[in-house]
Amino acid sequence: MARRRAALVGAGHTRFGVLPEGPRALLRTAVDSAFGSVDRGLERSRVEEAFLGTLGFSGWQLGNASAVLAEEARILPAPVTRVENACASAGFALRAAVRAIESGARDVVLVAGVEKMNDSPSPHRRYWLGVSGDTEWERLAGLTFAGVYGLMASRHMADYGTTAEALAAVAVKNHANGARNPNAQFQKVITREQVLGAPRVADPLGLLDCCPVSDGAVALLLAGEEVARTLTDTPVLVVGAGAGSDTLALQERESLTSLSATKAAATDAFRHAPFDRSRLDFLEVHDCFTIAELLALEDLGMAPPGGAAAMTLEGATAAGGRLPVNPDGGLKAKGHPIGASGASQAYEAFVQLRASAGARQVAGAERALTHNVGGSGASATVTLFQRG
Numbered sequence: 001m002a003r004r005r006a007a008l009v010g011a012g013h014t015r016f017g018v019l020p021e022g023p024r025a026l027l028r029t030a031v032d033s034a035f036g037s038v039d040r041g042l043e044r045s046r047v048e049e050a051f052l053g054t055l056g057f058s059g060w061q062l063g064n065a066s067a068v069l070a071e072e073a074r075i076l077p078a079p080v081t082r083v084e085n086a087c088a089s090a091g092f093a094l095r096a097a098v099r100a101i102e103s104g105a106r107d108v109v110l111v112a113g114v115e116k117m118n119d120s121p122s123p124h125r126r127y128w129l130g131v132s133g134d135t136e137w138e139r140l141a142g143l144t145f146a147g148v149y150g151l152m153a154s155r156h157m158a159d160y161g162t163t164a165e166a167l168a169a170v171a172v173k174n175h176a177n178g179a180r181n182p183n184a185q186f187q188k189v190i191t192r193e194q195v196l197g198a199p200r201v202a203d204p205l206g207l208l209d210c211c212p213v214s215d216g217a218v219a220l221l222l223a224g225e226e227v228a229r230t231l232t233d234t235p236v237l238v239v240g241a242g243a244g245s246d247t248l249a250l251q252e253r254e255s256l257t258s259l260s261a262t263k264a265a266a267t268d269a270f271r272h273a274p275f276d277r278s279r280l281d282f283l284e285v286h287d288c289f290t291i292a293e294l295l296a297l298e299d300l301g302m303a304p305p306g307g308a309a310a311m312t313l314e315g316a317t318a319a320g321g322r323l324p325v326n327p328d329g330g331l332k333a334k335g336h337p338i339g340a341s342g343a344s345q346a347y348e349a350f351v352q353l354r355a356s357a358g359a360r361q362v363a364g365a366e367r368a369l370t371h372n373v374g375g376s377g378a379s380a381t382v383t384l385f386q387r388g
Contacts, residue, residue: 003272006101006109007228007235007388010038010221011350016335017185018118019215023060026217027114028072034110034219039232042221044073048106050080051097053090053113054339057128058120069112073219078110084339086132087288089113090218091243091342091372091381097222098241098383107227113340114217125213132338132375134249146210146289148250148376150202153291155256157204160306162294164204168195169312170290171208171332177319178329180360185212185335209290214335218343220350228388236353239275240384242268248378259377262299269369269382277301281365282352283323284345286373286380287330293317296371297325300382319360327352327360342372342381349385 012033014026021029035042052069056062066080083093090113097109117125129145138148156162172192178184190208198206228235244264247253254260270276277300285296297308302323311317317325328334328348331341349368351357368385 004102004104005225006098006222006238007225008220008238008346008350009223009228009231009235010034010042011347012037012219013183013344013347014216014218015183016214016216016337021215023114023116024068024072026116026215027069027112030217030219031073031110031112034221038221040230042108042231044075046108047073047075047078047110048108049078049100050075050110050112051093052080052082053093053111053342054082054115055084055086055089055128057115057117057338058124060116073110073112075110085379086374087286087336087338088342088372088374088379088381089339091383092379094220094342094346094383095241095243095381098238101222101224108221108223111220111222111343112217113343115337115339116215117213117337118215137249137251144202146202146205149289149291150205151250152256152295153204156291156294159257160309162306162309164196165192166294166309166313167204167209167290168192170287170293171195173312173318174287174326174330174332177327177360178333181328181334184329184333185214186329186333205289205291211288211331211336214337216335216337216340218340218347220343220346225388234354235388236350237386237388238383239386240269240271240273240382242266242271242382244268244380246378248375250376257295258305259295259299259373259380261377261380262296262371262373262382265380265382266300269384273384274386275367279367280323280369281367282327282362283325284328284348284368284370285325285330286341286371287326287332288336288373290332292373293325293330300369300371324362327357327362342370345370345372346383353385353387
């Protein structure tokens with residue numbers, strides 16, 4: 001018997017950036033936009049369950065953020081579950097929704113991700129960013145979140161000869177993509193010279209190797225495939241939803257240049273997928289720092305160990321390249337409101353596979369992969385999408 005498949009039928013996205021709105025307003029805007037995007041309309045009463053991805057950055061509604069989503073989405077009394085897996089919160093929320101639909105337990109499910117990060121002073125923000133990693137050893141030793149990825153970058157350079165120019169190429173590419181995305185926090189191009197000359201944050205990473213601190217929200221509407229086809233002629237099918245975990249602290253891992261959680265998630269996602277890696281048209285990967293994009297390409301099997309730098313420098317991952325990566329600008333330029341980032345990647349899959357991505361459209365896109373990482377790699381999801 002064929003497995004029941006879930007499909008995206010609607011998606012809504014706020015602008016990412018330093019925004020005046022609070023979490024409630026951001027959620028309301030994203031959800032309203034998602035419902036408005038369903039081609040034949042969808043009554044809110046048909047939503048049977050919802051999942052909310054959020055870290056609760058700075059402690060907003062720490063007790064029961066799920067109730068806020070239920071209120072603002074106007075889906076009472078549907079149950080809502082908050083999912084908190086650091087930066088991979090929305091990726092895991094999406095996976096939970098897919099499983100609920102695949103099992104037959106639900107027909108229509110809402111997924112949302114939100115974070116309000118810019119209403120706290122800088123020291124408080126640095127604290128909250130750090131709690132996604134190991135607080136017992138790394139944080140007490142003074143290691144920042146950027147420092148963790150700086151260690152990964154230094155090791156990658158030592159092992160494979162990766163250069164600062166390759167890291168800079170990631171930033172330049174993603175800013176060029178973000179300049180075509182009206183929802184992106186940074187909508188301006190930058191040069192390789194600007195990246196290489198930027199102030200150091202955690203050597204070898206400079207300021208322009210790092211994603212920004214962002215506010216924003218995203219909402220996704222999913223339905224069983226047979227239901228989806230009554231709502232739209234162009235559903236976006238979820239054909240793989242994998243996840244994996246690794247140790248929290250870097251010193252417990254076998255390698256600093258590979259995330260085993262990503263590898264496990266990819267293997268899981270492709271297990272029952274109707275296509276293999278060679279047929280992907282574009283990727284959305286978790287590029288919280290430039291080195292993270294290179295690691296992702298290698299761990300996802302798109303490049304051999306140490307090979308992602310050359311792939312990037314030759315333009316293969318650029319818009320118009322053989323495998324575009326982060327056509328929306330990625331976390332690097334689009335922004336990274338922690339709990340919303342995984343949902344934002346799925347939003348990009350939705351608009352791209354429906355050929356509605358505007359100036360950043362990947363020509364002929366039919367299949368996509370999204371990759372969402374929690375913290376420094378302790379949690380990861382990989383989700384595969386196909387035009388229905």
